[in-house]
Amino acid sequence: MDLQQLGRERYPGATWQDIAVADGGDLPAVLRAQSNPPQDLRVIPFERYTSPGFFDLEIERMWKRVWQFACREEHLRDVGDYYVYDLARLSVVIVRAESGLKAYRNSCRHRGTKLKPSNSDGWSASLRCPFHAWEWSLEGELVSRPCDWEFPHLPAGDAGLREVRVDSWNGFVFINFSAEGPGLFDYLEVLPDHFARWDLTGWYVHTHVRKHLPANWKLSISRLRPRAQLSNSTFGAPCARFRTEKPSLTASSPAASATPTPRARSAWPTAQTRFPS
Secondary structure, X not given: OOHHHHHHHHOXXXXXXXXXXXXXXXXXXXXXXXXXXXXXXXXXXHHHHOOHHHHHHHHXXXXXXXXXXXXXXXXXXXXXXXXXXXXXXXXXXXXXXXXXXXXXXXXXXXXXXXXXXXXXXXXXXXXXXXXXXXXXXXXXOEEEOOOHHHOOOOOHHHOOOOEOEEXXXXXXXXXXXXXXXXXXXXXXXXXXXXXXXXXXXXXXXXXXXXXXXXXXXHXXXXXXXXXXXXXXXXXXXXXXXXHHOOOOOOOOOOOOOOOOOOOOHHHOOEEEEEOOO
């Protein structure tokens, strides 16, 4: 099948491939690759966007089993740095320990209190519960708890934090709530090969944009995902800026060879919008 011809028949005019080739230069093979797998065109029931029960199934059968982007490595550059990632009713605290990246359920083993607040990040020498002061090392081991003699049923060696799988690629940190299934690089499949020429490890978060949408997550993604959005004045310029801006460090700067220090999430420039329900 000639995908270029198919594209011209469906959308008269130059295709993306036509424009890329016309630009000249060495076009990487990955940008020449074409794929148009068969699509399932069955009508999606409306209830899948409105049913709380189906949403619960999505959490249990998908979101708890897949690798998902949580933060950037610059948020966890130094030992003691932490970052809280929340998804629905789930919360994970990711830390930089001496042994590397670690991720734990953001829940005290005693009464379930969050060890770190949602939407927070920063630095901490350990993970200490704000309720009853149980304390864990960054490696997840229980190091102290008041009235230790009152817990003969839960020896300290069995009271470590519950781990969540964590890994990183190209500066992006991913977590997976499930202990089963493929590792991150198997899950990413061809993506690392496609980005072999583009090193994003030196990039950093410049502006954080968060929107509260009164809609199911699938509707939000499908609304903002189409490539047509990137060509108009509303979405095009911001997307271009966020994806291409890199640290501006001069050769004479002492930090010219260092990774920029990320600001706390509370200090990020933000653009938040809450749509009326």
